Amino acid sequence: MNRRFDRLGALDQVVLVTLITSVSMFLFPFSVAAQTSNQTPIVFEIKTLQIPNTAKIADLMNPADVVSSTIETSAPPTPVATPVKTAKVTTTTSKYNLPPKTVGDARVYMQEPEIRAYICPKLGDKCNIFIAVLKAENGTHECTRDNRGLNRNGSVDIGLAQINWRPGSPYTFQQLQDCKFNLDVALSMYARRGLQPWYAYTKGAYKKHLPAVLASANIVAAPAPAEVPAVTAEPASETVVTNPVMTLVSTEAIAPVTTPVTQ
Numbered sequence: 510m511n512r513r514f515d516r517l518g519a520l521d522q523v524v525l526v527t528l529i530t531s532v533s534m535f536l537f538p539f540s541v542a543a544q545t546s547n548q549t550p551i552v553f554e555i556k557t558l559q560i561p562n563t564a565k566i567a568d569l570m571n572p573a574d575v576v577s578s579t580i581e582t583s584a585p586p587t588p589v590a591t592p593v594k595t596a597k598v599t600t601t602t603s604k605y606n607l608p609p610k611t612v613g614d615a616r617v618y619m620q621e622p623e624i625r626a627y628i629c630p631k632l633g634d635k636c637n638i639f640i641a642v643l644k645a646e647n648g649t650h651e652c653t654r655d656n657r658g659l660n661r662n663g664s665v666d667i668g669l670a671q672i673n674w675r676p677g678s679p680y681t682f683q684q685l686q687d688c689k690f691n692l693d694v695a696l697s698m699y700a701r702r703g704l705q706p707w708y709a710y711t712k713g714a715y716k717k718h719l720p721a722v723l724a725s726a727n728i729v730a731a732p733a734p735a736e737v738p739a740v741t742a743e744p745a746s747e748t749v750v751t752n753p754v755m756t757l758v759s760t761e762a763i764a765p766v767t768t769p770v771t772q
Contacts (some may be wrong), residue, residue: 527625589707605676608683611653618650619669619688621725628692632699637722638710639699646671647708652688670707715750 611617621640629636647654647669655667664675667682668691674682684690704710 578588605665606644606654607657607665610655610657611686615653617652617688619652621722622729623688624650624669624692625726625729627689628696631696637719638704638715639724641715641718641722642707642710643669643695643706644722645714646707652691653686655686667691670698 532626579677624640625636627638632639636648646666650669652668655665656671657665660666660673664673665682666672667674667685668686670691672685672691672694674680674685680694685694698706709715
């Protein structure tokens with residue numbers, strides 16, 4: 510390119526430079542004007558601005574587009590109630606025809622001292638464990654208590670020892686509600702299988718009742734305090750004081766004094 514420019518004459522080079530400069534000024538007028546020292550400031554004149562009536566604006570606008578300027582206060586959110594988890598107790602309706610449940614004053618009880626007096630002579634040193642098992646099984650000393658509706662097979666546990674009953678059992682529902690009869694059945698079961706038939710024994714639930722049972726046994730076994738005989742004041746014995754001045758009188762018979770008779 511430089512070689513071609515050198516081949517041109519001096520006049521041709523001046524014309525070419527002038528042409529290029531003119532074209533540049535025509536294509537890029539702003540850049541050229543920015544380089545000049547005489548810059549003319551541009552002034553914008555704002556004439557009277559007419560603001561239309563707001564009512565006319567509202568009429569021209571779509572009512573759906575009008576946004577209310579009123580800020581609506583939202584109501585506080587309603588607290589969501591947390592559901593309370595309750596223990597679910599599964600009850601089973603007995604398929605057997607049961608007598609009415611004993612309630613109120615019709616309930617019969619046998620307290621621990623009576624139970625101890627009835628079974629301890631027959632059980633010996635196992636008596637306290639057996640009573641603790643009864644407490645864990647029954648808990649209230651109620652002879653007429655039953656757990657109807659809790660056993661899945663529809664059977665019912667009755668009485669102090671919660672003997673299981675169902676139709677075909679060798680004893681009736683009412684018999685097992687008798688305090689001593691229920692204990693007699695429990696003692697016969699114990700003679701055959703020990704304490705294995707009772708859930709409270711196999712699962713160890715009786716152990717929490719054992720300290721109270723042992724404490725009660727110690728109270729029953731404690732001997733009665735011996736009675737201290739009452740001390741009565743004896744009357745003081747009379748002391749006979751003899752006067753040393755007194756003379757002793759001889760016990761010998763005194764011979765009579767005879768007076769001679771003068772004739």
